[in-house]
Each structure stands twice: as structure tokens, then as C-alpha cells.
Amino acid sequence: MGPDGLDVMVCATNVGNRAASHGVGQHPYPTLGAGTVDTALLTVSAREHIHTGHRGLPAGQEPFGVTDFGFRAARPIGSRQPDTAFALGRSDGDVAVVRLAQHLGARGVAVRLGGRAPVTYGSMGDTLPGAERRRGIAVEPMPCPPDSFRSGLGVHVRGKGDTHVLRWGLTARRPT
Template sequence: MVELGAALRSYTVDGRPVLHGFDADDRITGGRGQILVPWPNRVGAGRYRWHGEDLQLPLSEPEHGNAIHGLLRWTSWQVVESDTARAVCETDLWPQPGYPFHLRIRAEYALHDTGLEVALTARNAGGQVAPYGVGQHPYLTVGTGTVDDVVLTVPADTWLRTDDSGLPVAEESVAGTPYDFRAPRSIGATRLDTPFGSLVRDGRGRAVVRLAHPSGEHGADLWLGEGAEYLQIYSGDTLPEPQRRLALAVEPMSCPPNAFVDGTSIVALEPGARHTMRWGITPWHG
């Protein structure tokens, strides 16, 4: 973890990288490990209406005319707790043009025998009801060189068809599409920058995305727990070389793209109220 944006920098188990992260002195590119608050993904044209007020966010994805991935990726967070297996960072999201609300954000990373667990909590520290969403942008690797040979399982019954700006235009069944990974199969040449919904959960209430090495001998499960209702998977096709298709971004999200505009799964965070999203990674050996 780093203080810049409280981004998740690296995770290695038994000498094998689980995350395709970055070195301590590297610039963060491609959203690598970043926390996405107070919205994940995109807001079309950066414009939305909240409680009768029209608001305009900075267009941080100018090539598509969108506001992307929130407002805290390039801010300093403070480490408030740490030991060998746990780190907690906090920061304030202050009222500003386009988002006139005050949130206190807490990111907790904890290592257990079973893997890494992450809890992202927002508290409304202001006096107005605030629109809120959250996500995170880790890239996972199972050591295949590129994502083409990764055997992927995604427990989602629907995908969101998007336009050229990455904004959803319809939610459709994955059945019969290139985005049906309900049964494990290799990614191959499939290009993914795809939101998924209707997540199927296990008895613990978790939706588990599995990445497996083609040998079947090892892999990693990314689970989505409380507050994580949607998922974005990105195969890195638009990243600059040599990063292209080296790792798979598996992004837990509380809401889908453009939720500030259409209201889908947006949290109306009352003054003093809290929202938590939990997710984690469980590496495994066959």
C-alpha cells in the first residue's frame, strides 16, 4: 500500500506475485490498485443532477468526455494504524466543484492465512445527503505472461453493453455472448473492458471471480462481499506497451458505470451514515 491514493501496490505469496502492481518509486499508471471514490468507472460528460441541483465534475477522461474513477486517486492519505499484517489509511474528501459534499474515507488492508481482505468505508461528515459509489482497480496475475492463457470464471448472469465512451446502454444476459465466463475457459483473444451484474453468490454471500493458470496448479480468487454489487473486468488492451494484456483488472464496484446519471445502485449517504464495501483475494494451489 502507498499513501498516494491508498493504492494497493503489491501482493506476493510464496515468492509468486498475485498482483501486477508497481515499484515504490514508480508512477501509478492504468489505475493500478487505486481506490475509486466517490464513484467508480465513468460519469458521462461529468454531468449529473442531485436533489434538484445540476452538478459538473472535472472531465478526467477528456478523450471520451467523461469523469472517471472518482476524486481521491491523486491525494495523500494518512496511515492511522499499521502492523505486520494490517494497514489502515484515512483521508477527507472535501466539498469541491461538482461534488459539494464532505466524506471521511477509510481503507483497511488485512492479511490473513487465507489471503488479503479489504474494507473501504465512507462516512458522511457533512450536513447534506451525498451521492456515493466506490470501487477499486487491482490487476491480477497468475504468471501466464499475457492474459490470453488465463482460465477465467466470472459468476455473473448479465453484462452491460457499452458505447464507444464506455457508458452502458443496456444490461443483457451473458448467455451466447463472448462475455459468458460462468464456466471456466481461457480468455484467448477476447477484449474485455466490460461491466458485469447479477452476480451469483456463494453461501457466504460472496461472488468469486477465479483466475487459474492453464496448468490448473495455482491461481487466485477475487471475492466480492458486502457492498460490492457490480464488477468490471479489463484486459488492458488500451494500455501502452509493454503493459498491454499483461494482467487482468478485476474491479469490485458498488454501482455500475454512469450511476451518478441514471441512479443505478447509487447510495444516498445521509449525514453521519456509513457505507462499507468489502472484497479480497485468496491465492490457491491445486
């Protein structure tokens, strides 16, 4: 924990003798503490939405805002059921931010995603049992999209001795 909240750094080094594909991800699930997040405002600094096919696997990308998942500006989540990945745009230097708040200026939480986390996956937990449904939103920092080893989309190959560092963090936002 630091002055900006929780900071996470995951380092992976290829110690093998040949190149290897690499991906890693975590599953923070920010919540506002009470009730569902249906009325909460969500902001995602994304540049593209990675849409999925009928089996839930990535099928391509389209500019953010073209679909119903355009949360570039703060807007209520409502009944939307995002279960999708976003290619992140960068703001605040090399950091992308996903924010969740009760209303403009209210307390909330922000997930900061470093430059080596170009993708985040968002899900509302709609498949969880009753009382757990829609209590938060998964904001999962990842260096590559889901299913990238199969699809080839965004795969990163690390050479012998190469190190990859994934940085992300959580910050509680105070009311303004």
C-alpha cells in the same frame, strides 16, 4: 493479510447534513506472473453483463452468457477484449468470486467481492503499452456501475450518518 490472503475493507460515512450519492472502487489487476492471460481460464460468478454504447458508457444490462463475455464456467480468455462491467451473482454465502488460473486445477488467483460490491469491472489492459498488455485482468470491486452518477443506474444515496462498507480480497489458489 489473513489466512485467506489479502482482505480489504473501505468504510465511508456521510458526515454531512444532507443525503449524498456515494461510489467507490479499487483497481486490483491479478496476473499469473508470466506471459499474457490469453490462455488463462477466467470464471466470473456474474448474473448480468452491463453492456456499453459506442462511447464506452453503460447502456443497459443483459443476462450473463448471452454475450461473448459469458465466463460463468471457466473458459479461456483467448483474444476477447472485455472492457465491461458485470452485475455479480452470489455464491459462497454473500461473496462473489472472480477466478483466474492457468488451467483447471492449476495455481491461480481469486478476487473475492463482498455483498456491498454488487458490480465488478473487467478489463484486459489492451490500451497499455506493448509489454504490459494482457498480463492480467482488472477486477474492480464497486458498489455501483461506471458512470452511475450520470446514468442513475445503481446509484446509492447515503443519508446523514449512514456508513457504507465495501469488502473485497485476493486469494492465491494452490494447485489441486
